Amino acid sequence: MSTATSGFSELRLDGVSRRFGSQDALSNLDLTIRAGEFIALLGPSGCGKSTALNCLAGLLPLTAGSIWQDERRVDTLPPERRGFGMVFQSYALFPHMSVRGNIAFGLRMRRLPKDEIRRRTAEAIRLVRLEEHADKLPGQLSGGQQQRVAIARAVVLEPSLVLMDEPLSNLDAKLRLEMRTEIRRLHQSLGLTTVYVTHDQEEALSLADRLVVLRGGRVQQIGSPEQLHTRPGNWHVADFMGYRNLWPMRAQSVRDGLVTVEADGLRLVGDPVGDISPGDAVIAGVRPEDVRVAEPGAPDGVPAEIEVVEYQGRELAAEARTAAGLQVHVRTEQRLAPGDAVSLRVAPHRLLVFPTDSPEQPPAAPGDPADAVVEEAGLVG
């Protein structure tokens, strides 16, 4: 299959919005996708990522906004005239057609010559390594094989855009890793512009060139995997990016680009994300692996007691509690046991200090950020 980045040089989403009744499933999504790019839409369920994908595919009409393929407006076209390939979460293989029939379906709809249909179908089957299964019905295949048929069916048309809706969520952990590599490999070899929806940050980070983090139907941050990983734009993104420690604190002083924060007598120094002035309520976040565990009594450490330990191979994930009652998630190579007394330390540049809420967000309830669950709307995210 030839590299098919032809068709357009950029796809522009312009204030794309979708309401279900009185609920905004997606509001004002602005995004420009360059040809050949791999974009991941990331967020918890109900964040609007599937809605965005269905709007792109034409399966859901927009309530407001427009979608442009260079100078061509596409949001008014029905799905069958957009020429985008889509991989569904449930695969949606046609149960009465063989693997070959499923993959050839789109080519037949385009009324291509029989020879070409046969050649391109065979090529796509080889691409996803299903040669021995070409004449089987989908019901006779394993989940991973069905997944590969679904991908082959979408890419055989060499669409200008491939949309993938959580394609790996129904697979077991091992297969998921394998298919992830496969998808990356396909993207590298075919260069198809891809929009990939997932709620798995690891999947998104490892696959995408750029990530779009959504929450409650609104864009939280758009950036490269590295940007999102090291410098999330607000605490919601941080929460999603593996900053398991998110502590509500209060800013005390700002000096030399660092901010000192305090809560219950505990004082930490961190890197501010956004404008923070002394006296502000803030949320301080740090990844478990950036909390250093030392012997009790170490200088400028915070004394704490280990409560729960999970074995995770080379490392241990542990939950500690400081004297002031603050819960701290840590990851360490040290062998710890529940009840151990330790001393915890956080490097100032690893601690990010966020304003309690980013400007575009209504104020959320203070306290445990993990409780900020968004209600599911319409198409499940």
Add this chain to the structure above:
Amino acid sequence: MSATATRPAPSAGAPQSPRAHWRHRLAERGVDAQLWLLAPAVLFVVLLFLYPFFYGLGLSFQPTEGGPFSDYARFFGDAYQRDTMWITLRLALPAALLNVLASVPIAYRMRGRFRGKRLVTILLVVPITLGTVLTAQGLLNFLGPTGWFNRVLLALHLTDEPVRLVHNYWGVFFSLVITGFPFAFLLVLSYLTGIDPTLERAAATLGAGWWQRFRMITLPLLAPGLATTFCLTFVLAFSVFPSAVLVGNPAGETRVISIAAYQAAYEQYDYPYASAIAMIMGLIELVVISVVLLARTRLYTGSTGGKG
């Protein structure tokens, strides 16, 4: 449900090892105390279906005069009697076909969620509750020579004399459609909602327009259900009796096979002959159903990905 209820496992007692072993083996094959739950159904089938059927079958070979097959020969030899088969088929086949075909587009349109769906479903299904006699009464009032339909036609000068729509073929046909359609519609609707709607969306993203989506995805997945629906509505229509008398012309045009059987049994008191006619009736139904079901085996009948 099969009528061949195997004996339940040996009755309870102290579990001895060989016995317990056998009980375990049988339970693995589905033979356990729960089989007793089938008893009422088996009793019902034996008493109300199998016994009368075999009694009638036996009776049909014991005619009042002649050899065992003489009543069958009598039926096929008499053109007036033989024609009842064609009359019934001519009514039942088109009526069943129309019921199935008319159900498909309506059910297709109604499978999604929309406002007023319940009301529309009720309106479509109400005739099933009316019963043949009430339907016949309604048809006479509506389509009869002085019914509303003809009065409107006459008032509009679309016709000079009333159109005959009752006491002939059409009266019975309309009655079969009115009583059979809700039945077919409900079945088709349930088959349709069993098809995963994502399949059509997938077809759309692959470039299929609505007609191609229907013809290549929905219809092939629905076809086995349509075959089953056709069989059931056909059997209902083939045994038509009351409406053939009430809104038909039971002496001529709509002298269906059940009327022939009725006359043999209750006007001539010739039970063996009536039984023979009933057996012929069953045989015709069996042939039609076999043909349809045989064709059905050529279709894809596996999972349709939906909740049904």
